[in-house]
Amino acid sequence: MTVLVAYAxxxxxxxxxxxxxxxxxxxxxxxxxxxxxxxxxxxxxYEAVVAGSAIHNQAWLPAALLFFxxxxxxxxxxxVWAFSVGMxxxxxxxxxxxxxxxxxxxxxxxxxxxxxxxxHKVFSGVYEATQMPAPxxxxxxxxxxxxxxxxxxxAIDAWTDQISDQLAKRASSILRD
Numbered sequence: 001m002t003v004l005v006a007y008a009x010x011x012x013x014x015x016x017x018x019x020x021x022x023x024x025x026x027x028x029x030x031x032x033x034x035x036x037x038x039x040x041x042x043x044x045x046y047e048a049v050v051a052g053s054a055i056h057n058q059a060w061l062p063a064a065l066l067f068f069x070x071x072x073x074x075x076x077x078x079x080v081w082a083f084s085v086g087m088x089x090x091x092x093x094x095x096x097x098x099x100x101x102x103x104x105x106x107x108x109x110x111x112x113x114x115x116x117x118x119x120h121k122v123f124s125g126v127y128e129a130t131q132m133p134a135p136x137x138x139x140x141x142x143x144x145x146x147x148x149x150x151x152x153x154x155a156i157d158a159w160t161d162q163i164s165d166q167l168a169k170r171a172s173s174i175l176r177d
Contacts, residue, residue: 008064013125028164037067043085124150
């Protein structure tokens with residue numbers, strides 16, 4: 001089975017998650033390619049697609065949205081999963097759960113409706129203090145926000161394994177037919 005893991009990354013965290021997802025899927029499924037959405041010319045040679053984007057200003061990066069609008073007719077013909085990489089785990093503790101839920105809903109509404117997604121997951125990425133202006137950085141820290149590598153690799157692995165299991169079952173049922 002040939003799977004594409006495509007990503008739009010601003011600072012590298014989303015790319016690293018995509019590469020991790022692709023290498024983990026390759027162990028279970030065989031041929032998995034990992035590419036920036038800007039490098040993908042066609043999705044017709046792939047049996048499934050996993051696509052992710054960094055979240056900036058509560059939205060996917062423009063390159064990821066362009067990828068979906070450009071490839072929507074082909075993507076609609078195959079299983080597609082999406083992931084978003086934001087900063088909800090960096091928020092002050094009282095706001096994390098609610099912030100993550102709101103972000104998940106907002107992003108799901110913003111994903112292209114013509115592509116029937118099998119699932120969408122929001123992960124936290126790497127959030128460095130230098131990404132925020134100094135006055136906001138101080139306020140963020142005072143209210144309980146924190147910086148650093150906030151990626152939950154166990155959650156990413158569990159999600160990846162779910163997709164791999166679904167695709168392996170799909171491939172095995174196609175072989176039996």
